[in-house]
Amino acid sequence: MTAIEGSTVRDPAALRAAMVRALRDQDAILSESVAAAFAAVPRHRFAPDAPLELAYDLHSTVPVKKDEHGLDTSVMSAAHLQAVMLEQADIEPGMKVLEIGSNGYNAALIQELVGSDGAVTTVDIDRDVVDRARLCLDDAGYGQVKTVLADGEAGVPDGAPYDRIIVTAAAWDIPPSWISELAEKGRLVVPLTVRGTTRSIAFDRDGDGLVSRSYRMARFVPMQGEGAAKERKALLRDGVALQTDDARVHLNAEALNHALDTPRLESWSGAAYDLPDELELYLTFRLPSPARLHASKAVVESGLVEAAAVLGVPALVSEDSIAYRTRRKNGETGGFESGVVAHGPHAEVLADQYLDLLRRWAQDHRRRGAATIRYVPGPAPSPLPQDTVLKRHGIVAVSWH
Numbered sequence: 001m002t003a004i005e006g007s008t009v010r011d012p013a014a015l016r017a018a019m020v021r022a023l024r025d026q027d028a029i030l031s032e033s034v035a036a037a038f039a040a041v042p043r044h045r046f047a048p049d050a051p052l053e054l055a056y057d058l059h060s061t062v063p064v065k066k067d068e069h070g071l072d073t074s075v076m077s078a079a080h081l082q083a084v085m086l087e088q089a090d091i092e093p094g095m096k097v098l099e100i101g102s103n104g105y106n107a108a109l110i111q112e113l114v115g116s117d118g119a120v121t122t123v124d125i126d127r128d129v130v131d132r133a134r135l136c137l138d139d140a141g142y143g144q145v146k147t148v149l150a151d152g153e154a155g156v157p158d159g160a161p162y163d164r165i166i167v168t169a170a171a172w173d174i175p176p177s178w179i180s181e182l183a184e185k186g187r188l189v190v191p192l193t194v195r196g197t198t199r200s201i202a203f204d205r206d207g208d209g210l211v212s213r214s215y216r217m218a219r220f221v222p223m224q225g226e227g228a229a230k231e232r233k234a235l236l237r238d239g240v241a242l243q244t245d246d247a248r249v250h251l252n253a254e255a256l257n258h259a260l261d262t263p264r265l266e267s268w269s270g271a272a273y274d275l276p277d278e279l280e281l282y283l284t285f286r287l288p289s290p291a292r293l294h295a296s297k298a299v300v301e302s303g304l305v306e307a308a309a310v311l312g313v314p315a316l317v318s319e320d321s322i323a324y325r326t327r328r329k330n331g332e333t334g335g336f337e338s339g340v341v342a343h344g345p346h347a348e349v350l351a352d353q354y355l356d357l358l359r360r361w362a363q364d365h366r367r368r369g370a371a372t373i374r375y376v377p378g379p380a381p382s383p384l385p386q387d388t389v390l391k392r393h394g395i396v397a398v399s400w401h
């Protein structure tokens, strides 16, 4: 938990005021309207069973429901992320807004932003969540927010078109309804997962498709129902797994596990390693045979796999070899240098391919501004152009200026 000033005081109003100050200090809240919404809505009333300190912690989620394995299927999102997404959404008084994924709190914030002339609908796939959100909304005085029980994959056609659609579960794709139910000048804010990494992307309509205005790394519970992600996972050994959603990538768990037991090849790019989120975006779109390598802390501490894999790191795989990014301190600059660790009979080939991308990024793209992400619905061109990722309903394309 991140302590906020005032968190020792057990007065919700003081905790809320401290939360707003801290969200401003951390540049999560940028506008007066979002600050006023956070100051107005009693967050703890949407987490009645949670300790006050947890409800008002900036970076903590509050559990709402878990599945049979103990994994969260519903949470009240962290205040910091909610603030970032509401700023991305740029909601104005009088707007019609659809929220996909309910808890009640974020919908109440949106109701504050649209005011009495606007309209807010929130939809959730889980009856328990909808019932709970309804009770909390009514209890906190937000009876005008409409709650709907449905799979958000189809949107909520009844209230369309919406000026804003805000998705609050990690989406693997953008179904046609989220574009068709958006007003001509509408904006969709969605945590979109591309090759294992989720970014909250603010998309504006661009003809039949969408173009990004901003994006930020984000973590969310996954979307359930019709649009749920279908990713393949290969467990190489206890604490080491590879994951991919690219149909062209074959994960041979036995051969790749064997590769990890062969001596590691470590190669250095000579290029700076910084802006990791931007580099990751580049790598995930450019790697020709991409997967994501995950390793537990215990495996990292054993020295087998580098620390980058604890949060998941873009990897390049072949049938029997693997390469992934690492970094080391650069004594001269005080920063870091990027490098590659590779294993297996084709370690050198994969390492060279990976190093080439690290150098290209440093030379052509690093510190040249944010990328633009587009969503182009409909059948994908064949072959797929460079810097695009195939989804079910269209393609995601990224470009750098």
Ligand SMILES: C[S@@+](CC[C@H](N)C(=O)[O-])C[C@H]1O[C@@H](n2cnc3c(N)ncnc32)[C@H](O)[C@@H]1O
Binding pocket: 073, 074, 075, 076, 077, 099, 100, 101, 102, 103, 104, 105, 106, 107, 123, 124, 125, 126, 129, 150, 151, 152, 153, 168, 169, 220, 221, 222, 223, 224, 225, 226, 227
């Ligand atoms: C992070 S929670 C939502 C947080 C909420 N917006 C808040 O105010 O804090 C994500 C929610 O998405 C819901 N969800 C998952 N898949 C869904 C789908 N296909 N349609 C609608 N809701 C979905 C889950 O049931 C869960 O309640």
